[in-house]
Amino acid sequence: MDSKAYNQGLAELRAKRDDIASLRKELAQLEADRDRRIQALAAYPKANADRLAPAAGLSVGQIVALAPALAPDTAPTAPPTAASAAPEVPEQPAEPKPGTVAHLPATPPAVEAQPSAPGPAAPDGARPPAAAGQPKPGAPRELPSIPDGAEGDGWTRPTAGLVSTRPNFTHQPRQMAFLDTETGVLVHRDQQVRLDLGTRTVAEIITAVYATVPASVERIYVTAGDPWHRDADQHPFLRDAVAAWLSGPLPDGWTVETSRTRDRMAGHLVHERRPVGRWQRGNQHCEIRSVGEWFDPAGADPATVRDAFVLLWQHLRHHWHDVVLLGSPSQTGRDLWTRTIPAKTGAKWADGYPVMSEDIRGLLHATAGQGRTELLTPPTVPTQLPRWVELDRTFAYAKHCWASGVGEPQRVTAATFASWSEKEQTNALFAPSHWHIRVTVPNGWNHVGLLPAPITGDKAWAYPAQGGHTFTTWAGGAEVNLALRNPLQPWRIEILDGLLWESSTPLREWSTHLRDAWNALRSISEVHTDPRQRQAAALAARAVRSILLFGIGGFAQRPRIITGQTPLGSEHQVPDGAQITGVTDTHVTWQQNSGFSRDPNAHPEWAAGVWSAARAALLSTRMREDNISVGALHLPPGSIIAFRTDAIYTTTEPNWPYHGQPGEYLLKGRIPEPVPAPTTDDAFYTLQAAGRALHDTEPAPQ
Template identity: 60%
Template sequence: MDAQSYNAALTELRTVRDRIKKSRAELTKLEADRDQRIARLAAHAKAKAERIAPAAGMSVADIVALAPQLAPDDLVAPRQAPEPVTPPETDAKATARQHAAAPARNDAQVQPAAPPPQNSTTPPADATPETSAPNAPRTLPSPPAGEEGDAWFSHALNLASTRPNFTQQARSTVFLDTTTGVLVHRHQTHHLDLAGRTAADILTAVFHTVPDGVERIYITAGDPWHRDADRYPYLRDAVTAWLNAPTPGWRTDTGRGRDRMAGHFVHARNPVGRYQSDDGTTHVEIRSVGEWFDLDTNDTPATVRDAFVLLWQALRRHWSDAVLMGSPSQTGRDLWTRTIPQRGQHADGFPVLSEELRGLLHATAGQGRNELITPPRVPEQLPALVEYDRTFAYAKHTWKSPVGTPRRITAATFASWSEKEQIRALYGCGHWHVRATVPDTWNHVGLLPAPAPGDRAWHYPAAPGTTFTTWAGGPELHTALTNPLQPWKIEILDGILWDDGKPLDDWAKKLKETWTNLTTQAQIHGDPQQARAAHLASRAVRAILLYGIGSFAQRPRMVTGTTPRAMERDVPADAEIIGFDDQQITWQRPTGFSRDPNAHPEWAAAIWSGARAALLSQRHRDDNTHAGALHTPPGTVVAFRTDALYLTQPQNWPYHHQPGDYLLKGHLPGPVTTPTTEEELLTLRNTGRATHATTRQEA
């Protein structure tokens, strides 16, 4: 084989590689659809694994792995549960009992349980045996036994969140509608010819119009990265191609200074393109304003500019050195660091957990609850679809967070405590490895997240008698033990316990006051454009808190890079090739956890747990009432979506415009065909919101 034939064969091989990638993506999509259909079939009262298996082209074992409730009796080992330790009646439980609609029942059951004897990932002896099915539920990790696991319960060496001793520098910013070509720079408006709306076209037009330099370009409309979306199977592929298209005079930014965010960020809807001039003197970002808030078709670049000005002015009332960074998450974390105490207990900062504990929290602490409940658990036809959205929800759960050196609480340690100590620990700042059992007469939604097939996928077991092993935060365990219907049985396998602290309280209070101020402006301002700008600014404050909390979680990083085609051998060995053209290859590779001084997944986990629990039950002290899914009749909950709840009937829940309150946001009168996919739910949601808005206007 000569060199020409060799190069031609390489080109053909790359074509086959791309076809395989597309085929695998389609196969994954089909398998996910199949698994969802199996789950719906398994909910039928007379469902049998033996009938579903041939219809799905799978083995009975594979079906049982997806739907454990279909396991034949002879596959399940008999359980020998120890005598439960029953906690004393608490005020919270007494209050919950006053609102109970169920008949009399046993008290809540919480008990220690011995962890698996050897490998920490071995399932408990009384669980359904594992199968080798590829779609079997994930087994969550836990710390190893003995000294090896105990060593996890520490902080990373010389790594802590500290108050910055510098002032962030503001960046020159413009706002561009790539559909109309309207560009707003400070108080000036320009009209650009963007030609094909490529990154090169945008950079050329903007720098020709603003010759003194721009460091950030916000796209307000047009989504230019989707311009060739019909040529690609997925939006992400179209975005990748747009970001990495040739940009004469520019190259991918390699990072600089403290804000070392080198390289493009590939995201299906809100990507970030980072470029530097060939001479290295100019650095610029192209970003989507969708990171901050959703826009209407009538929102102009000038309105968006005004929203950012109002946001900056409102934040300056609480932070004299506030600067709006590129994204809400960056801005949120920067503002938080400027609330770290300069004197007192935490003046030296907040230490970062060991990498092992951060990895454990990453694997075992999910974020928002997203669950669609389908027939037969709800009717085929709904009498209505009613949406309740918790206003500024996460701000409700920042008043208490974990601090100090984490302690390991083994099953044996937990068993040695008094009942009072056990209850106090479970209601404190902790993250617990538990075995939970759904009561035999349970007829409502699931209460605790459990690992499901797929990367970081979760579901919420609700079938009576189901036993499963998972990790959960204190707020969710509190709900499981004291809910207004029937307490669940909880067995402690292992746990992490911190001291209670308030590292986020000052930060969150300032953001809540900023949000309240801007929300009030939006309601009373006489100028419609300024009122709209204030509303957008208030949504941006929500994003700062929401994504700021998410950034504390510090997921393992995925780096995207490019390599010239002529230097293909330089692509990192552990990288996945995600695209290429005639000039360069685009790849991505995981880099694990960085030494981020502001990584605090324990704070994000605690807030997410509190928010998930509040979707189930939340007390309104001033009104002496409760709200949430568990305060609705069985069979009326259709879906959970992060901080929103979808029901079949309206509720008389109090709303005082406070963080965490349930706002009636949409009401679609029935009959409504029950949604069975997320797309169908979102379509009905949008219709319900429009219908509700029209009804309010007419009233």
């Protein structure tokens, strides 16, 4: 390039600069005009943010920001995640009422065997920012209650004609292939090839895969690459990018799946990180999903992932001769459970386990969280932490499937509870149960909170720990027992209402078989001489954990969400009450809550019990063989940094015994030197990753 060409290039560059400035000015004018039109349309009495969003090409949150009057009047009551301990404004303690339980015998609670308390997890995904008219995140939230009188008593009657029974059929196995969309490596049975996937669109992947494997392959697991995120930088939310990828052009003859069978679903699942796409061509079916539903592949190649699925099937077959791996661990877990339902004539529950009424299922769905998620920040913890220690409960949920509530629950009003003897009250709290309670934190309390308090916003639950603070909530018997009998100081609990089930063992055989498979696979992962087989066995063990974890979550049976797509310009076809979840150049993606289905295997009372017992055991549980109590309450006050479901993050390294059994605390991460206390989730996960990486490189103890 000479001087003349260089100067000519500069002149052209300046012209482009001026063109861009002109276009930006024009774009700003168009956007301002659009915003004025939105605000004018918002004045219409029946205006709806969900309708305006696709027409404007904006998110619902952006519409609400322009027209705050379209914001909902109350906070969403969607399924909640667990909480951050944002302190609430203390209320004045209420006068005692009938049903108060203040002083029960200080006998150690058997929290590891206690089931009781519900709670589903919140759906992933961005939510619109808080707008005018919405309660401030962290404000107290009122939970539903059982109506008084005959109406409330009617809630306890199970759903007529709906019971869980042992199936009399065997699922049809679906052939699988495993695809790394980064490298193009595809593995099917013993065949391994490298494909040209182009730009990794749905059409390119389907075309390339079925040019290599037979049409009988119905399930493609993506082991790496996340092709649904290929255009993430072109969309305001990750969910929009996933929806756009799923709804992209298809090869000739292919359409979105519409048929449905016992083990085959229809339509797409739009999930930010683990979506499921389903298509068909005549009688040929294709499902693309992430292997991350089962386990983090941790860099494993597709052949190793295939070996992990083979090992998983082999070890489950030791316990279930008719096992078939379904699309997800949740589907597989619940199917395996149904094959443990008593079938012998005359056996108790051989006629099936009753399904709770829709009212009780809705109550359980709304009145508790799942795992405890909480970040404690300064001044609750020091600004500079002396060290960082992560203690994770191994395969924790397997420890809490010993007993569960079955049959029609007994409603226990405050007056009924108050009329019982102390022994009857104690027995009720140790049985599978779910309680509406008023809680008062004792004066002088200086440790973490024990019971979840409902709050507004994404967090949904907080754990108040300020002495004298009073709040109303729902909790399972395991957590109520812990609050009354914790090793530090009893809390004051007033029983307002409750549900009490007969204790039985519907999950025991299922969880025991899964635990045995998990133990066998972990042993292979430690002793096998082939590194690839060791890795495959470790992944298969993680898959067993997912089967139990998500199988329990599946019992919770959240309200059914229907997802659909409507061509842009036909927004009037979007169902009333549907929520817009994504907008592309051609389609609007929406979802609608259609309530609870008649699912014969819906048992939120069982999921509730496991989750409640796990939250209680996170605070205090007994290792009987070692004669030692472990958990957060057995660490010094002020030493707890965070909770994450089954893990405690602390500044203390307690050296609790570890034998590799379910429920025991494994030292999983460690930073031995001072670090700044995290004040955001991003900072927390940065330290978590650093602690795990450092711990993995430390020499093993001699």
